[in-house]
Amino acid sequence: MKTKFLKPTILVLFSILFYSCNTTTCNHQLESKSCYPNDSLPSQVITYSEMINMMDAYDNGAKKELNKYLKKVSKGKDSVSTKYSWYKLEDLKQYIAYVERISKEKDITLTGFRIIPSSYPKDHKNPKLRNRTTLIFTPTTVVNNKMDVAFEPLYSKKGKPTLVEDYLNLVRNNKLKNSSFSNERYSDSLLSSSANRLRPSPPY
Template sequence: MKIKIIFGVIALSSTIFISCNDQKKSPEPLEPVKVKPPKQIILINEAKSVYDNYTKKRAELIENTEAPLEDGSRFIASRFGDYSIEDMKNYIAYVEQEAKEAGVKVETLRFYFSTYPDKKEFPDREKIEHPRQNSFFIVPTIKKDSINYAFYIKNLGDGKKEAALIRDYPGIMDNKIGSSNTSNKSYASIVPNFNLNAYSDDESLIMNKTTMGPPPYRPDFN
């Protein structure tokens, strides 16, 4: 009888030990969901075709219109701008965060073509690396009356925020911001690094500060 009890205790202890070990095992990791290719992706040959079309119908026109640089070298139109993947992730996360606090939903990210002014620095004293260089800036949009509009954030105080349309910001529609007296060799534009924070507590969501090229010239398609 004692032997049976001893064997029973041993068997029960083994069962408990095995059960505890099984509980300590981490669950099998789930395989990540495979992302399908976005419908907006185009073929490499298509990219080459539209790249060449821009070269002939836009880049060459810009270069022929612009005067030589101060050192006498030929003006070269920019063809691309680089943002790191982390910068883009952080930008999207920040835009969505601010929009959520303002109670709105971001609909799109809009890319505007732009041109740096023919000056050494912006009004906030930040240096312009390549005056007259063509560039782009990114601005998020919200839907109003079934139309997407670029927006910024108005700080109302006490941590409250609301989204407001950039087109309604003072000075925008009458071109009082970013305009400049230029010769027929260069063109007026909204200042690409347009920063609402420089004028008030309002918060800009426009991103521009990036690495444009050329210069330096690092071609991918020719």
């Protein structure tokens, strides 16, 4: 009797483990294998020499101007611009899993993310973040054979991506309420599918 039920039980157990490893959150692992479909060395990896050259080019160019700007707008209180931004791994996984899910629900292919340089405004609620550089992650899809077009999966219709640029223009011009995109989810603070909430250094 024990032998009769042993094989089905093992099969069910392995099925659960396999499923948990293939969910978009990728929180579990089977033995030592990665949950991700491809964990080989990516082509985007760079050498330390490349890192040094790029970091030095930034430090000797754009960063100097950013430091000058920060010193000017802070009236000498701060003169060191953002050194780096940090994202907690679990938060990053959750964000990717969330965007993958809502894109799949809309039958829209998620191709990647635009990482857009930006700055916190001078009147930001956190005084320590004001005027500091930061990054915004925005989902992308294929439009007119371009793979990196920023789109809004949250409000897109099935198979029809709505462009982030369209929403930005409407919000900038205070025209969203009267647009074809207006719906019951509209508010003065319309939620997007883009992400920020990075921890920059300084000030942390």
